[in-house]
Amino acid sequence: MTNFPFDIVGFDLDGTLLDTHRDLGAAVNHALALAGRNKVPIADVRDLVGGGSKRMLGRALKLTGGMLPDEEFGQLHESLLEYYEANLAVHSALFPGGSAMLDRLDARGVKLAVVTNKLERYAKSLLDDLDLSKRFYTILGGDSLGPGRAKPKPDLLLEMVSRGQGGCAAFVGDTTFDTGAAAAADIPCVAVTFGFNDAVPEDLGASAVIDHFDELIPALERLG
Numbered sequence: 001m002t003n004f005p006f007d008i009v010g011f012d013l014d015g016t017l018l019d020t021h022r023d024l025g026a027a028v029n030h031a032l033a034l035a036g037r038n039k040v041p042i043a044d045v046r047d048l049v050g051g052g053s054k055r056m057l058g059r060a061l062k063l064t065g066g067m068l069p070d071e072e073f074g075q076l077h078e079s080l081l082e083y084y085e086a087n088l089a090v091h092s093a094l095f096p097g098g099s100a101m102l103d104r105l106d107a108r109g110v111k112l113a114v115v116t117n118k119l120e121r122y123a124k125s126l127l128d129d130l131d132l133s134k135r136f137y138t139i140l141g142g143d144s145l146g147p148g149r150a151k152p153k154p155d156l157l158l159e160m161v162s163r164g165q166g167g168c169a170a171f172v173g174d175t176t177f178d179t180g181a182a183a184a185a186d187i188p189c190v191a192v193t194f195g196f197n198d199a200v201p202e203d204l205g206a207s208a209v210i211d212h213f214d215e216l217i218p219a220l221e222r223l224g
Helices: 019-035 044-046 052-062 070-087 097-108 120-129 153-163 176-184 215-221
Strands: 010-011 111-115 139-140 167-175 189-193 208-210
Touching: 010 153, 019 044, 019 052, 019 070, 044 120, 044 153, 052 070, 052 139, 070 153, 097 215, 111 153, 120 139, 120 167, 139 153, 167 176, 176 189, 189 215, 208 215
Parallel strands: 010 111, 010 167, 111 139, 167 189, 189 208
Antiparallel strands: none
């Protein structure tokens, strides 16, 4: 199929492409247990995600008694990452309609990418475990370009476009980190309502908002 308005479509990972809250929640609660804190209900983990694992852990600590000194926090964060790396694909899966949506974009000749604030090695390992890596020409993590260049800065999205040899690009996300990065990169962003939204979806500053992946291609066509 031809005449699709975008050459590249990039996706955030946690809360956008994949529902990862149960595996992230297990890692957070593992860390909280090591700190002698109460567990966070798994359903509430959705409200903690966004901006990377340090922010997620920090939010969990604030909910359960307050932050720790920097050295203790650093050790606890490392324990969280170790646990997560060993258990990152136990429950995680594409959101409903995700596989068919990716197929439809591929049939239109669209280049697909993942741009996440998750560490690159974890993103690649998770997508490998779910047999999804082959769908994407590039997988960029929060550390892919070095410190201080993760979303909401535009750097990762600009690198996504560069690795795709340029062209018209759009991004799909669920938080202000995604919409902020897209705006800074001058790329339209579609927000999903089913993710780990850190604001009311309609207030995220997205170019369009969708409730299901069945709505993504029509939304991109309208934006184009």
